[in-house]
Amino acid sequence: xxxxxxxxxxxxxxxxxxxxxxxxxxxxxxxxxxxxxxxxxxxxxxxxxxxxxxxxxxxxxxxxxxxxxxxxxxxxxxxxxxxxxxxxxxxxxxxxxxxxxxxxxxxxxxxxxxxxxxxxxxxxxxxxxxxxxxxxxxxxxxxxxxxxxxxxxxxxxxxxxxxxxxxxxxxxxxxxxxxxx
Numbered sequence: 001x002x003x004x005x006x007x008x009x010x011x012x013x014x015x016x017x018x019x020x021x022x023x024x025x026x027x028x029x030x031x032x033x034x035x036x037x038x039x040x041x042x043x044x045x046x047x048x049x050x051x052x053x054x055x056x057x058x059x060x061x062x063x064x065x066x067x068x069x070x071x072x073x074x075x076x077x078x079x080x081x082x083x084x085x086x087x088x089x090x091x092x093x094x095x096x097x098x099x100x101x102x103x104x105x106x107x108x109x110x111x112x113x114x115x116x117x118x119x120x121x122x123x124x125x126x127x128x129x130x131x132x133x134x135x136x137x138x139x140x141x142x143x144x145x146x147x148x149x150x151x152x153x154x155x156x157x158x159x160x161x162x163x164x165x166x167x168x169x170x171x172x173x174x175x176x177x178x179x180x181x
Contacts (some may be wrong), residue, residue, distance in 0.1 A: 009045065010176040012038040013154065027154050027178055029064060029125045043071045045175050046123065046151045050076065055148055056118040057081050061107070061136050062088070066127035068153070072123060079086045081120075083136050094143065098135035107135050109143075114146030124156040127174070130161025137170050149173055156180070 012032040019026040032038040046068060058068025059081045066082055073080035086095060086106040095108035114120070120140055127133050133150060140147055147170050155162050155174035162172055 002174075007037065007041045007137050009041055009153070010178075011021065013176065015178075016055065025178070025180060027126060027156070029153055032153070033064075033067060039071075042123065042153055042175065043068060043075065043099045046153065046173070047075055048070045049173055050121055050149065050151075051087055051122075051149075053148055054119055055121050058121045058123055059083060059109075059114075059136070059140065061124040061132055062123070065123045068125060069123035072121070072151075076121075081109060094139065096135040096139040096142075099130045100131060105132075107132065107139065109139065114140060114143040114145045118145045120145045120147045122147055122150040122170075124150075124152055126156065127152045127161040127165065127172075128156045128159045130159075130164040133161060134168060137165060137168055147171075154178060 009018045012035055014028040016026040016028055032042055055078055056068045057079045058073035060066045070080050086108055089108055089110055092111045093108040094111045095106050097104050097106045122136060124133060137147055149171040151173040153175050155177045157177055158180055164171060176180040
């Protein structure tokens with residue numbers, strides 16, 4: 001898929017077979033981020049649909065969502081709010097547990113980070129099964145936020161996460177898709 005000015009983001013994403021376990025094709029965006037043109041293209045393509053949209057905060061999911069979300073927040077002139085794994089934030093937090101294929105995990109944000117009616121752009125690098133993104137969306141919605149959209153560099157549509165997130169009423173913007181897992 002060629003994006004604006006013919007830049008093909010997909011070719012900058014490395015696939016690592018059998019990581020983190022046998023049979024998984026890990027889509028690694030660090031190769032996109034390490035290329036100055038790739039990083040710029042990724043941030044720009046995630047951000048451009050929202051240039052004229054009323055957004056209060058960009059929220060990034062740990063960890064690659066911090067890199068992308070921070071850059072997008074800077075470019076849009078908005079604040080950045082991190083959603084982190086359990087126990088990583090110093091202040092009073094609220095959280096949401098979600099199911100993993102091998103157990104349960106929890107994400108958290110500061111309890112005072114989002115106010116009723118804040119308009120949010122949610123950012124992460126990839127959506128696969130949707131567990132983390134759905135938990136983040138639910139956490140934000142329970143805080144009273146209005147999620148304008150969620151944006152990801154990579155969608156793995158065969159794993160169903162993007163459809164599950166849409167079913168929760170969240171609009172999605174993704175840059176590239178990879179078949180399979």
